[in-house]
Amino acid sequence: MKNQITSALSDFFFEYETPRQVLVRNRRVGVVCRLIQLGVLVYIIGWVFIYEKGYQSTDTAISSVFTKMKGVGYTNDSGGERVWDVADYVFPSQGDSSFVVMTNYIMTEGQSMGTCPELPGKHDCSTDADCEGGSFKRTGNGEMTGVCVKRTKTCEVLAWCPVEDDREVPDPPLLLSAENYTLFIKNSVTFPAFDVSRSNLVEDIDSNYISRCLYHPDNAPLCPIFKLGDIIKLSDLDFQTIAKVGGAIGIVVDWTCNFDVDVKHCKPEYTFHGLYGSKEGASVGYNFRFARHYMEDKIQKRTLLKVFGIRFDIIVHSLARKFDIIPTLTAIGSGVGIFGVATVVCDLVLLYLLPKREFYKNMKFKYTDTQVQQDSESVGVDTNVYYTLEENAKQAQGKDQSKDPDSEAGSTETDVSKK
Known part of the structure; x- marks a missing residue:
């Protein structure tokens, strides 16, 4: 028993079995x-x-973006001259990665709380019965008082009066000077898996370079200062069209880096994409309302602006690789x-x-037959030898295959050597 166990362990650890192969x-x-x-x-x-x-293994970056706008705009609307700076035309003013630059507006000055008639087309009427008191209309400016104003043939509302008239958008845009504004982007990324931190202010960029550079895809691809007109042009949009009704631009900062080479070769690439604003259709452009409140003769008043602007979304895309x-x-x-x-x-x-698939099956597979096993044991012949002799007998009965260009006569089986 001990010898059998020892032999079994020896066979298990010191022998290697290979699959049977047929050439x-x-x-x-x-x-x-x-x-x-x-x-x-x-x-x-x-x-x-x-x-x-x-x-290579990969990692994506943790990113932060800071922005700063520069530029001054001038308007002369109905004889009223006005200068617009960054605090006036950028919303919000915190330098976020998503912000709006105002390019056109409709201003309604001196509004105060009171009653006044709606605009024609907002809620037309012929009698007071057409104006249900206490109700609101989704596109209206306030709560209806139940009075039909004969002069305008519209319902009277409780609202900020006079109500805003936004039926005509200024054309050309009032702030065409926005084309010359500049945008500064500061972007920092960290790849935690590789313990690498980078900034778009790379080794070749210093304060002197920033003070005089302006982004160009060929001549200055690493400059972080962009002219708004150039951004719109690189987005395949027309500045005057998008400035009139507003729109959106996506600025993609792409960090695709290979850390198998020096880290200094990891530099950003900028691409620009027009998202919407210039095509015909419903709800074209981008706009919102903004109010500045003040007190006049102890009466609260406000100046309402319907702002048409370009929304900039700065998107950071990153992928780093290393062996x-x-x-x-x-x-x-x-x-x-x-x-x-x-x-x-x-x-x-x-x-x-x-055609001769049966021949290959016989060469590739061995079949166990209980009767053959007993016959081979009765004559004292090894089973493998018995099968080989039987197979050779079958092949001897076949036709001559020497004329077949794909002849299987060359098939070799070295399972049994002749004794």
Whole structure:
């Protein structure tokens, strides 16, 4: 018993079993196998390693963005001259990554709380019965008092009076000077997995360079100062059109970095995308209302502005890569596994498609037969030898295959040597 256990352990630890292989000399099957293996090799090297960079690990950045606008605008609306600075035309004023620059407006000055008639078309009437007191209309300016104003043939409302008249948008835009405003973007990113921090103010940028540079995609691609007119042009939009009714621009700061080389090569790229504002359709452009309240003769009043502006959304896109042994081994292992596809396909061709598939089945598989086992034992012949002799007898009865260009006569089986 002890010897049996020792022998079993010895066989388990010191022996290696390999699958039985059959060498098939068939040109068609061989070409199919090599073509599949070549395709797998091209996929692994070209797609997995070169294009997808499967030998590297990846990380995305934690990012922060600060912005600052500069520029002064001038308007002369109905004889009223006015200068607009950053505090007047930027909303909000905190320097966020998403903000609006006013390019056009409709101003309603001196509004105070009281009763006044609605605008024509808002809620027309012919008698007081057409104006339901205490009710509101979604597109109206206030609460209806139940009175129909004969002069305007509209309902009277309790609201900030006089009500805003926004039926005509100024054209050309009042703040066309916004085209010359400049935007400064300061962006910092950190890749925690690689312990790397970068800023768009890279090594080549200093205070002297910033004071004189202006972004250009070819001549100054790293300058963080952008002229609004250039941004609109690079977004494939017309400035005057988008300035009239407003719109939105996406500024993408792209950090695609390879940390297998020096970190200083990790630099941002800027792209610009017009999101909406210039196409025909419902609700074209972008606008909102803003009020400045004040007291006059102890009466609360306000100046209401319907602001048409360009909304800027600064979006940071990041992806960093660096060599890592784990994804490398994973990619290699998966590639080696895919090589097995060639074996599966060739086996299917051999066993199910070729005319002499039965011959290949007999060469590839061994079948256990209890009766044959008993017969071989009764004559004292090893089972493998018995099967080999039986197979040779079957082959001897077949036709001559020497004239077949894909002859299986070259198929080799070294399972049993002649005794």
